[in-house]
Amino acid sequence: MDFKLTEEQEFFRRSIADAVDRMILPRAAEIDETDEFPWDLWKEFSSLGYLGMRYPEEHGGMAADPVTCMLLYEELGRGSVGFAQSVTMNMLMGTYFLYRFADEAILERCFLPALQGEKVATICFTEDQSGSDIGATRTRAEKVDGGWVLNGTKQWITNGPLADFATVVATTDPSQGVKGLNFFLVEKGTPGFEPGQILEKLGCRGTVTGELVLDNVRVPEENLLGEEVGKGFLYLQEILNEVRCMTGALAIGIARTAIRDAVEYAEKRSAFGRPIGKYQLIRSKFGQMATELEASRLLVHSAASKIGAGENPRMEAMMAKMFSTEMCLNAVDEVTRIYGANGFAKEYGPQRYFRDARFLLYGGGTHEVLLNFMGKQVAGRDWRV
Amino acid sequence: MKIAVLVKEVPDLEVKVGVSDGGTELEVEDRNVLNFFDELAVEEAVRIRESGLAAEVYCVSAGDGRGNEAARRGLAMGADSAFLVDDAVLANADPLTIARTLAALVEREGYDLVLAGKQSTDDESGLVAAMVAELLGIPCVAGVVELELEEGSARVVREQPDGKETLRVPLPAVLTAEKGLNTPRVPQVMGVMKAMKVQVPTVELEELGVEAAPELRPRAYHLPPERPPVKMLEGEPAEAAAELVRRLREEAGVL
Numbered sequence: 001m002d003f004k005l006t007e008e009q010e011f012f013r014r015s016i017a018d019a020v021d022r023m024i025l026p027r028a029a030e031i032d033e034t035d036e037f038p039w040d041l042w043k044e045f046s047s048l049g050y051l052g053m054r055y056p057e058e059h060g061g062m063a064a065d066p067v068t069c070m071l072l073y074e075e076l077g078r079g080s081v082g083f084a085q086s087v088t089m090n091m092l093m094g095t096y097f098l099y100r101f102a103d104e105a106i107l108e109r110c111f112l113p114a115l116q117g118e119k120v121a122t123i124c125f126t127e128d129q130s131g132s133d134i135g136a137t138r139t140r141a142e143k144v145d146g147g148w149v150l151n152g153t154k155q156w157i158t159n160g161p162l163a164d165f166a167t168v169v170a171t172t173d174p175s176q177g178v179k180g181l182n183f184f185l186v187e188k189g190t191p192g193f194e195p196g197q198i199l200e201k202l203g204c205r206g207t208v209t210g211e212l213v214l215d216n217v218r219v220p221e222e223n224l225l226g227e228e229v230g231k232g233f234l235y236l237q238e239i240l241n242e243v244r245c246m247t248g249a250l251a252i253g254i255a256r257t258a259i260r261d262a263v264e265y266a267e268k269r270s271a272f273g274r275p276i277g278k279y280q281l282i283r284s285k286f287g288q289m290a291t292e293l294e295a296s297r298l299l300v301h302s303a304a305s306k307i308g309a310g311e312n313p314r315m316e317a318m319m320a321k322m323f324s325t326e327m328c329l330n331a332v333d334e335v336t337r338i339y340g341a342n343g344f345a346k347e348y349g350p351q352r353y354f355r356d357a358r359f360l361l362y363g364g365g366t367h368e369v370l371l372n373f374m375g376k377q378v379a380g381r382d383w384r385v
Numbered sequence: 386m387k388i389a390v391l392v393k394e395v396p397d398l399e400v401k402v403g404v405s406d407g408g409t410e411l412e413v414e415d416r417n418v419l420n421f422f423d424e425l426a427v428e429e430a431v432r433i434r435e436s437g438l439a440a441e442v443y444c445v446s447a448g449d450g451r452g453n454e455a456a457r458r459g460l461a462m463g464a465d466s467a468f469l470v471d472d473a474v475l476a477n478a479d480p481l482t483i484a485r486t487l488a489a490l491v492e493r494e495g496y497d498l499v500l501a502g503k504q505s506t507d508d509e510s511g512l513v514a515a516m517v518a519e520l521l522g523i524p525c526v527a528g529v530v531e532l533e534l535e536e537g538s539a540r541v542v543r544e545q546p547d548g549k550e551t552l553r554v555p556l557p558a559v560l561t562a563e564k565g566l567n568t569p570r571v572p573q574v575m576g577v578m579k580a581m582k583v584q585v586p587t588v589e590l591e592e593l594g595v596e597a598a599p600e601l602r603p604r605a606y607h608l609p610p611e612r613p614p615v616k617m618l619e620g621e622p623a624e625a626a627a628e629l630v631r632r633l634r635e636e637a638g639v640l
Contacts, residue, residue: 008581011457015577022571049574062578 003298005067013071017078019048024079031080031206032352037162038083038206045083046117051090055099060115066242066304070249074297077253081356082206084250085158090114092246094121094159096239097167097183101225106185110165119164124154124212131156131362132369134169134233135177139214141170141184147220150184153196154212161195161210164188168214172229181232183225192217203355241307241317244364248300248324251360252293255331258353259289262335269340276338285334293331296324315383318370325360326367332357386439386534388430389491390464391501391514392423392446394455398506404606411606417451419458422502425562428569429532430500431463438534441465443494447486449476453585461572461580468494472590474597481598484516489593492521496557498539503528503561511561518559526554528563 005013023045031038054069055061064072069091076084098111113119130136139152150170157166165187173180186193196211226235263286266277276282299320306313332354336343343350361367377383396402398421400414419427430442444459446452447470456467470486491499499518504511511527518525531542535553541560543550554560572580590597618625634640 011454011581012577014454015461015572015580019571047573048571053574062574 003301005071009068009071012068013075016050016072016075019045019050020075020079024076024083028080028083029349029352031082032203032356033205035200035205037086037208041083042086042117045087051087051117052115054091055095055115059099059112065308066245067301067308069242070245070300070304073246073249074253074256077250078257079253080206081250081254081359082204084253085204085207086120088246088250089123089158090117090121092239093123093243094163094167097123097225097235098185100235100238101183101227102185103222106222110185110187114165120159120162121165121167122157122159122163122212123167123169124157124160125169126156127153128155132365134181134236137169137171137181138174139168139170140174141172141182143172144218147218148184148224150186150214150217150219152214154214156199156209157212158207158209160212161198161208163212166193166212167225168212169232170214176230178233179230181236182229183232183235184219185223185225186214186217186219190217190219202358203352204359237312237314240364241303241313244317244321245300245304245307247360247364248296248303248320251324251328251357252296252300254353254357254360255289255293255296255328258332258335258350259286259293261349261353262286262338265339265342282338285338289327289331289334292327296320296327299323315374315377318365318374321364322367322370322374325357328357328360386433386441386497387495388433388439388442389494389496389499390423390426390430390442390444390459391487391491391499391517392427392444392452392455392459393420393502393505393507393513394418394446394448394451394453395420395505395507402608404608408605408607409603411603417454419455420502420505420507422504422506422562422564423455424458424462424502424569425564425566426500426502427459427462427464428567429562430498431570432567433498433534434463434465439498443467445487445490445494446470447472447475447478447483447490449473449478456585457580457583458572460583460585461576462570463572463576467583467585469585469587470590470593471587474590477600477602479598479601480510480512481516482595484513484520485595485598486590486593487513488517488520489595490588491517493593498534498556499523499559501559501561503563514559514561521557521559523557523559524554525559525561526552527561529560530563530565532560532566 027038027041050072052059052061053064056063076087095111095114098106102111110119114121125134127138139150142149150168165185168184168186169181170184171180172182192215194213196213198208198210201209226232266282267275269276303313303316303320306316336350336354339348339350342348394417396413397416397418400416403412405412433439434442442464444456444464444467446455450471452469452471456469460467468490501514515525526541528543529541530544533540538553538555540553618628
């Protein structure tokens with residue numbers, strides 16, 4: 001059991017960390033402030049070629065293993081979380097089902113440009129009444145001559161209003177719950193497919209999140225992303241573990257940047273004649289945060305490593321996501337306390353980390369849902385500790 | 386045209402540095418990067434190749450257990466190849482030894498132009514490049530902020546305290562990069578991938594027939610004195626200014 005990253009992975013991590021430091025970090029506060037999608041940064045970052053990294057080399061990717069991808073996500077989380085969300089959408093969720101199921105024409109038209117950052121991708125799961133409970137999806141897909149007609153409204157769609165194409169989850173049979181779900185490709189400009197209201201968020205600003213409305217949207221047969229009808233939920237399992245680990249990795253990135261800022265602050269800020277970093281209660285916070293951060297990273301990398309080995313680490317990925325996110329929420333809370341009242345000022349970073357961190361609670365399943373599932377596995381002896 | 390770039394691996398600018406008791410050993414956090422000024426040199430070399438004026442760019446580095454990171458960064462940025470001399474003898478090497486090593490390596494590989502950073506950010510001696518030029522018997526211009534290749538020569542600009550100086554240097558020559566020459570690129574993932582997979586070839590010091598100059602042995606290290614706490618002067622600007630002048634004259638003795 002080797003817990004160390006390979007030399008290549010370490011080099012990769014340093015390279016992406018450097019890219020984040022030079023390109024993204026200097027813009028993070030401004031992106032949060034203006035809450036506008038940074039198109040120039042998007043183009044600049046896309047040109048580095050990281051967007052395609054998890055896909056095979058023949059598509060211009062790196063065939064990067066999941067652990068190496070986690071290194072990227074962690075560094076991205078250190079920069080601007082909003083921007084990171086748009087990036088990861090193109091890297092994984094927004095493109096995966098095209099890579100898996102789409103024909104050549106769609107790959108040329110949508111998938112390959114997305115890997116270059118020339119097109120913005122997104123995926124649509126959530127609706128008003130369904131988030132974690134994806135089986136309650138109401139967006140309907142009706143089979144018609146030559147294709148499908150989609151009707152429904154999607155919420156909380158990252159990149160939604162900007163997307164050039166979307167992978168939409170729609171049901172062909174609501175009575176079947178998760179067994180009625182399918183993925184459909186819908187491209188911008190398709191009649192009836194319109195962005196709706198944009199959400200103003202507490203954090204992860206700079207990524208545009210909003211509604212997508214499907215009003216009698218007609219798509220051709222080849223836009224069904226799947227081999228069979230009703231298999232959408234099964235297909236989703238192919239990336240769900242990775243998505244959860246990715247969320248954990250982003251959380252670790254946020255926590256790291258928050259803790260590092262706090263270390264610097266604790267050196268410079270004095271109270272009662274000494275830098276506050278010399279006081280036990282402050283030191284205790286650092287000790288606790290660092291320990292939990294290391295634990296989170298081990299969970300994420302371990303689960304990612306299993307994904308890379310072809311396993312299906314469902315519990316481990318849930319644990320990684322949940323633990324890392326909770327760790328991050330604690331860390332950003334403690335960091336704002338270390339900053340005292342300055343933790344409440346827009347002038348300093350911690351308030352942004354505090355706001356951004358909260359969003360990671362929801363994607364990939366709320367913790368209430370995950371804990372219920374995980375607990376059931378343990379109590380029902382399906383998972384032995 | 387073949388461009389050789391002299392690179393050095395140095396500690397990251399934000400590492401923690403300490404002096405062990407007795408002041409005889411330096412403790413530096415083990416986090417190394419490609420020297421900032423060398424990065425400028427690599428960038429310039431790669432740009433020249435991309436413009437079609439050069440066919441090949443290679444990096445060379447010499448040190449004791451250091452150089453791999455610098456070489457990899459150079460490759461990630463776009464250098465075609467890199468060579469490393471890794472020998473314990475080079476641990477506390479005099480700049481002359483390093484210069485002899487790099488000159489021998491560059492002579493062996495061939496060059497039409499040699500680029501380097503003006504100095505390293507660790508010991509800041511700024512000597513190696515000029516020594517290499519002397520050993521190769523070619524001109525050296527240090528601190529270049531602008532570089533334009535012409536037929537058989539290079540037009541370079543150096544910044545001086547009182548203005549800019551433009552020189553025309555016959556090639557081959559050694560030119561060292563100063564801040565402002567360019568903005569080094571963030572390596573593309575393809576470059577990073579290539580650099581990740583490469584095994585940088587090492588060359589034995591013996592092969593190069595280099596005679597090491599006497600070793601530089603540090604006698605002692607001292608940390609800079611602790612900065613005294615900052616004193617905030619209160620009051621209206623006019624009052625604070627008067628108080629500041631008083632302190633500068635009477636306490637600090639600088640006026």
